[in-house]
Amino acid sequence: MIGPFFVECSEHFPNLVFVKIDVDEADxxxxxxxxxxxPTFQVFDPAKGDELESxxxxxxxxxxxxxxxxxxxxYN
Incomplete structure (x- = not known):
């Protein structure tokens, strides 16, 4: 199961911000x-722009x- 591993990664890579979204509630x-x-995992760099896609x-x-x-x- 990937959920517990996602939590492990959040502890192992302290320079990254991990966010879990419930797509049913945030469609x-x-x-x-x-x-x-x-599951979909995405990496964002706020320095690249103001919009999510950019x-x-x-x-x-x-x-x-x-x-x-x-x-x-x-990215760590």
């Missing part, structure tokens, strides 16, 4: 972020622990 936000599958720098779709850890390591 407009999910649409604004372009989320079309679950500051999104990378996205990972799927529950691969190895790929999520690699993504976190890349």
């Amino acid at each position: 407009e936000l999910a649409a604004d972020c372009g989320v079309s599958a679950m 500051c999104k720098v990378e996205e990972l779709v799927g529950a691969s622990k190895d790929k999520l850890k690699e993504l976190c390591g890349k």
